[in-house]
Structure formats: C-alpha cells, structure tokens
Amino acid sequence: MGTYITNTTWLPSTTADSSHAILDLESTDVNTATIDSLIDRRERMVESYLGRRYATPFTQSAMLTKIGEDLVTYDIYNILLNKDSGFVQQDIIQSNYDLALGVLEDLNNGKAVLIDDNGAIVGERNRANKVYTNVSGFVPTFDVGNPLKWTVSPDRQDSLDSDRAND
DSSP, X not given: OOSSOOGGGTXXXXXXXXXXXXXXXXGSOOOHXXXXXXXHHHHHHHHHHXXXXXXXXXXXXXXXXXXHHHHHHHHHHHHXXXXXXXXXXXXHHHHHHHHHHHHHHHHHHTXXXXXXXXXXXXXXXXXXXXXOOOOTTOOOTTOOOOGGGOOOOHHHHHHHHHHHHHO
C-alpha cells in the first residue's frame, strides 16, 4: 500500500464514481498484492518526476492521489486487457492516463504548481545552492590550452634524458 495511493480504490466494495469503477476486479485474478506492487511502482515514478522541484516523499495530496490512481488504473487495465481478449477497451482510462502524465510533466517543468489538500501551493525545494555543470563557456584557469595539442617541452625532455643517463 502506498503513501498517498491506497488499494481500496480498486477493491470490489468501492463505490467510486470515477473511471476506476469501470474495472470489475471481482471477476478477475488481479489481487491486492498486484495492486500494491503497481501502486508502489507508480508512486516512485511520481516522486521521480517531481523530486527535482519538491521535497519527497510526499504526504497526502488529493492531486497526487488522483494522478496516481489514474496511472495505476491504466496498469490494471493493461493487465486485464492482456489476459482477456474479450475485455472492452475504455477510452476514458487512456485519456485519464495521458492527462495524468501531462500534469506530471507540467509540474516537473514548472508550468503547473502542486496543490495540497488545503488548497495551498506546495513549496518547492530550496534552489539557492545550485550547482552548474555546463562547461560551454569554460576558460582554463592556468591557460593550458587544448590538451590534445599538449607537447613535451624540449628543455624538459633534455632534462629527463640526462637524468636517465645518470641513473
């Protein structure tokens, strides 16, 4: 069972009025352990998408719960679709999955903000101590130039030769 996604969404006793109710798991062999595994996988995916901007692990958030549920529903749907060729394709599951991924990408790229259960914007990580690794404008500190054009100084070579001769 996940941190902000729970397996109760897909259990037979649920009366959810969302796309998750489309999946009739009573008549399938998709069990709680499978759902828990999918939940853990998708929560890690959500955290990897958002970990650059926000502190993880996340606490309860209705926004992340909905995103996670749509991702897990898509996974369950694919399991059922692959096991039963008579399983009817539901466009709402695909569209919810696409929307969830789009929201994650927007959150990751800063085009959207993460909202907590109280409607407040979740604060981003402190980015005051950024480390830049781009070396496109790098200027050598000691003016050594291009390493591929380095040569041994003739004076140094003479010194090495005389040292070897004396040994």
